[in-house]
Amino acid sequence: MEELGFYTLWSYAHPRAIELAARIASLAPGDLNRVFFTSGGSEAVESALKLARNYHRMRGNGQKHKVIAREIAYHGTTLGALAATGITEMRSQFEPLLPGGCHVPNTNIYRWPEDRHPLWAATAIEERIRFEGPETVAAVILEPVQNAGGCFVPPDGYFKRVREICDRYDVLMISDEVICAWGRLGHYFGCDRFGYVPDIVTVAKALTSAYAPMGAMIASDRIAEPFLEGDACFAHGFTFGGHPLAAAIAMANLDVFEREDLCGHVLAKEGEFRQMLETLHEIPIVGDVRGAGYFQAIELVKDRETKESFDDEEAEDLLRGFLSDELYRRGLICRADDRGEPVVQLAPPLIADTEQFEEIHDVLHGVLTEAWERVRR
Numbered sequence: 621m622e623e624l625g626f627y628t629l630w631s632y633a634h635p636r637a638i639e640l641a642a643r644i645a646s647l648a649p650g651d652l653n654r655v656f657f658t659s660g661g662s663e664a665v666e667s668a669l670k671l672a673r674n675y676h677r678m679r680g681n682g683q684k685h686k687v688i689a690r691e692i693a694y695h696g697t698t699l700g701a702l703a704a705t706g707i708t709e710m711r712s713q714f715e716p717l718l719p720g721g722c723h724v725p726n727t728n729i730y731r732w733p734e735d736r737h738p739l740w741a742a743t744a745i746e747e748r749i750r751f752e753g754p755e756t757v758a759a760v761i762l763e764p765v766q767n768a769g770g771c772f773v774p775p776d777g778y779f780k781r782v783r784e785i786c787d788r789y790d791v792l793m794i795s796d797e798v799i800c801a802w803g804r805l806g807h808y809f810g811c812d813r814f815g816y817v818p819d820i821v822t823v824a825k826a827l828t829s830a831y832a833p834m835g836a837m838i839a840s841d842r843i844a845e846p847f848l849e850g851d852a853c854f855a856h857g858f859t860f861g862g863h864p865l866a867a868a869i870a871m872a873n874l875d876v877f878e879r880e881d882l883c884g885h886v887l888a889k890e891g892e893f894r895q896m897l898e899t900l901h902e903i904p905i906v907g908d909v910r911g912a913g914y915f916q917a918i919e920l921v922k923d924r925e926t927k928e929s930f931d932d933e934e935a936e937d938l939l940r941g942f943l944s945d946e947l948y949r950r951g952l953i954c955r956a957d958d959r960g961e962p963v964v965q966l967a968p969p970l971i972a973d974t975e976q977f978e979e980i981h982d983v984l985h986g987v988l989t990e991a992w993e994r995v996r997r
């Protein structure tokens with residue numbers, strides 16, 4: 621702040637933003653080397669959607685404007701990001717949204733019939749592209765682990781297949797890592813965990829460990845190429861995108877990541893965290909435990925054998941009438957959510973260790989046992 625209170629990144633630049641962009645590019649996989657700063661996640665997603673449209677238009681494919689996203693996924697609150705968001709209640713008050721949002725099934729494997737092919741949900745993306753007409757589809761956007769609905773992990777081979785499909789139909793693959801980047805899954809980027817290289821990655825939140833508002837869209841050299849010719853430009857930007865203070869904080873934050881090997885810590889300890897959560901299976905309300913890294917969900921059910929879930933009124937009573945308040949009151953900040961089926965989601969600080977896992981366990985065990993007693997009554 622003392623060095624530079626503010627400077628815009630429209631046409632200009634300043635040292636901290638340049639250093640941070642170079643650092644992010646060096647950490648990002650493949651040729652994801654072009655960093656575009658924003659003030660948060662929705663702006664990063666909005667930027668990615670606009671870049672995807674603009675990229676295709678620059679290459680003479682101006683009809684390509686649709687975006688395919690997954691049901692129940694949350695991608696942000698601005699009208700473009702909302703068009704990708706797959707949660708009806710979040711969209712309905714603001715219709716009509718940006719045209720072109722299409723939705724396909726997510727990877728809620730717990731609710732799939734046992735004989736369903738593991739790549740069924742990937743194939744659904746291809747079918748949707750063909751149904752819409754590949755000449756109209758600009759991008760597919762997905763999270764490495766889908767947050768809304770409760771930490772849906774991909775089946776083996778899912779992202780490889782999605783990458784192939786995107787390449788086949790000249791559709792950009794956007795990895796929305798507003799949650800999954802920066803250590804949450806034990807890697808700087810969620811796509812590294814699952815071994816795919818998208819065309820665009822969106823990040824925010826932990827880029828500064830939330831000490832300052834900042835997001836970024838990271839695009840591959842290939843996607844940036846048409847904008848580097850002649851006087852072409854991506855006519856898009858935010859006044860506060862790449863603010864010097866936020867950039868300096870992000871640099872300091874990444875210093876801590878390196879110094880304390882936070883990604884290594886998550887990878888070393890995620891098994892222990894998960895095992896602790898699995899022990900909660902002794903409480904009949906626990907239907908499924910799923911997730912990756914320090915990002916795990918517990919799906920709650922009325923009957924574990926049949927996987928019967930709660931109706932709207934019961935879910936309301938369980939989540940907002942009891943769980944949310946009770947978990948908070950006992951000192952566990954986590955999310956009790958029913959954008960899909962009722963889940964409790966846990967995303968502990970990346971430095972969490974055995975002692976904190978035990979603390980989390982004790983609160984969850986007490987509260988979920990009580991929740992089950994309420995359900996049985």
Ligand SMILES: Cc1ncc(COP(=O)(O)O)c(C=O)c1O
Binds near residue numbers: 663796
């Ligand atoms: C996957 C994902 N994308 C986008 C967003 C929007 O980010 P923001 O709230 O910073 O605008 C969120 C927010 O939680 C998110 O989880």
